Amino acid sequence: MIARNPSLTDQVKAHLKERIHAGAFDEGRIPSETVLAAELGVSRTTIRDALSRLEHEGTIYRRQGAGTFVNPPGLRIRSRLEEMWSYEDVLRAHGFTPSVRILGIDTLPADASVADDLSIPVGASVIVMEKLFLEDAEPVALARNVIPAGLLRGEPADHAEEPVFAYLEAHCDRRLAYYLSEIVPVVLGGVQAARLGVVDGTAAISFEEVGFDQDNEPVVRATSIFRDDLLRFRLIRRKTGT
Amino acid sequence: MIARNPSLTDQVKAHLKERIHAGAFDEGRIPSETVLAAELGVSRTTIRDALSRLEHEGTIYRRQGAGTFVNPPGLRIRSRLEEMWSYEDVLRAHGFTPSVRILGIDTLPADASVADDLSIPVGASVIVMEKLFLEDAEPVALARNVIPAGLLRGEPADHAEEPVFAYLEAHCDRRLAYYLSEIVPVVLGGVQAARLGVVDGTAAISFEEVGFDQDNEPVVRATSIFRDDLLRFRLIRRKTGT
DNA sequence: CAGTGGTCTAGACCACTTT
DNA sequence: AAGTGGTCTAGACCACTGA
Numbered sequence: 001m002i003a004r005n006p007s008l009t010d011q012v013k014a015h016l017k018e019r020i021h022a023g024a025f026d027e028g029r030i031p032s033e034t035v036l037a038a039e040l041g042v043s044r045t046t047i048r049d050a051l052s053r054l055e056h057e058g059t060i061y062r063r064q065g066a067g068t069f070v071n072p073p074g075l076r077i078r079s080r081l082e083e084m085w086s087y088e089d090v091l092r093a094h095g096f097t098p099s100v101r102i103l104g105i106d107t108l109p110a111d112a113s114v115a116d117d118l119s120i121p122v123g124a125s126v127i128v129m130e131k132l133f134l135e136d137a138e139p140v141a142l143a144r145n146v147i148p149a150g151l152l153r154g155e156p157a158d159h160a161e162e163p164v165f166a167y168l169e170a171h172c173d174r175r176l177a178y179y180l181s182e183i184v185p186v187v188l189g190g191v192q193a194a195r196l197g198v199v200d201g202t203a204a205i206s207f208e209e210v211g212f213d214q215d216n217e218p219v220v221r222a223t224s225i226f227r228d229d230l231l232r233f234r235l236i237r238r239k240t241g242t
Numbered sequence: 243m244i245a246r247n248p249s250l251t252d253q254v255k256a257h258l259k260e261r262i263h264a265g266a267f268d269e270g271r272i273p274s275e276t277v278l279a280a281e282l283g284v285s286r287t288t289i290r291d292a293l294s295r296l297e298h299e300g301t302i303y304r305r306q307g308a309g310t311f312v313n314p315p316g317l318r319i320r321s322r323l324e325e326m327w328s329y330e331d332v333l334r335a336h337g338f339t340p341s342v343r344i345l346g347i348d349t350l351p352a353d354a355s356v357a358d359d360l361s362i363p364v365g366a367s368v369i370v371m372e373k374l375f376l377e378d379a380e381p382v383a384l385a386r387n388v389i390p391a392g393l394l395r396g397e398p399a400d401h402a403e404e405p406v407f408a409y410l411e412a413h414c415d416r417r418l419a420y421y422l423s424e425i426v427p428v429v430l431g432g433v434q435a436a437r438l439g440v441v442d443g444t445a446a447i448s449f450e451e452v453g454f455d456q457d458n459e460p461v462v463r464a465t466s467i468f469r470d471d472l473l474r475f476r477l478i479r480r481k482t483g484t
Numbered sequence: 485c486a487g488t489g490g491t492c493t494a495g496a497c498c499a500c501t502t503t
Numbered sequence: 504a505a506g507t508g509g510t511c512t513a514g515a516c517c518a519c520t521g522a
Binding site for chain 1: 300303305311313315316319323324325326327407418419420421422423424425426427428429443444445446447451452454456457458460470474475476477478479480481482
């Protein structure tokens with residue numbers, strides 16, 4: 001419990017999470033912050049940081065004056081919407097062993113909407129990549145990523161089977177920092193329904209999002225559609241001040 | 243800048259948010275943490291807490307060694323999914339001045355699914371309340387709340403026009419702490435389509451959720467459906483460790 | 485009442501960016 | 504080299520819970 005990176009807080013968090021999932025705490029009661037600090041040889045502040053994150057994730061809950069406890073309903077969440085990263089990981093978290101099929105890679109001129117989202121001129125070249133994620137032979141998700149061609153070094157097809165964040169790192173040394181996402185309901189039909197293997201008229205969730213890099217510049221515009229019968233998103237909603 | 247409650251951190255956060263929205267920072271650059279701490283007469287820790295929350299909300303971003311900056315794309319978010327509370331507030335944040343119509347209040351026996359979610363016996367009485375939220379005469383959202391009858395003190399119809407969290411406080415002195423939510427795509431038809439004023443076959447987002455109180459006990463099961471053409475949800479997705 | 489979590493401080497050292 | 508945010512510490516005081 002001395003090494004840096006991962007940070008002490010992250011180590012404490014991982015350690016506690018492990019003990020929680022192993023059912024190591026009687027009656028779901030977690031030792032007090034003072035006790036944990038002494039036990040792990042770190043300051044109370046570090047313990048509190050770790051506990052705060054676990055609380056935010058829904059793993060535990062705290063009651064002033066009473067104590068800190070395991071939160072069983074929160075443990076049922078497989079993947080939290082605000083934290084999902086690569087779709088491969090999301091699928092793995094749901095117990096799948098996903099595979100990826102590249103449906104197409106094209107270089108096209110950006111239309112007004114894409115140009116605006118990516119802060120590039122209308123008509124500038126963009127790489128459009130369509131992927132299908134499958135579990136066994138069953139399609140689970142359909143994704144379309146649009147990346148400014150100017151960012152790429154190397155052939156668009158290289159690393160195409162990797163997750164978008166890895167693709168961006170390999171091609172342009174940009175690290176994806178966050179997505180700004182809209183949740184859109186759609187009725188599947190035609191090509192999309194066929195690709196996802198559902199009947200026309202099936203409802204699905206679509207994410208319309210823009211990904212930003214470490215310097216807060218837009219680097220990818222993504223649209224992803226999911227089979228609701230195979231993958232359902234969960235999140236925790238809380239009240240916050242201001 | 244001395245009073246407790248709201249906490250110093252909350253006051254600092256609100257203060258900075260105001261200055262940010264007023265465009266008070268040149269080039270989007272926010273003063274360093276040290277400067278802010280001196281300026282506002284609080285410790286750097288307090289400043290950092292406030293900045294961390296603003297960063298999490300997408301209002302600002304920070305780059306180690308470089309500084310803290312306003313995040314223009316984040317400012318466009320009207321209401322964040324993880325933070326929405328009463329639907330009235332969500333609608334107001336989108337510029338509406340909502341009204342509520344009670345469609346019905348019934349007392350029914352709980353089926354297996356509801357009983358499980360609310361930790362009550364199958365067949366126990368529950369209050370079922372259906373509400374329609376409108377902007378002018380236009381329906382925007384349809385909500386169905388199910389509350390264990392055993393929790394209520396007083397007539398179910400009392401306070402029915404108030405938001406659920408206020409209803410629960412008034413009737414049972416329970417404060418809603420958080421919702422565990424599932425996002426479900428639906429195709430509207432029949433009664434629901436008619437109530438929401440859309441044609442059969444329109445896609446919509448539905449939230450299936452369970453609300454928990456301050457003691458982490460389930461107190462309400464809710465289903466809410468929204469008109470996508472009038473209300474669209476946004477959120478920030480980030481990578482997190484572990 | 486003792487013990488818990490909630491808030492806040494002052495200060496140290498580090499990693500990183502910018503000049 | 505100077506300045507920035509990132510991490511961590513030790514300690515203080517408060518509000519609240521439960522025996």
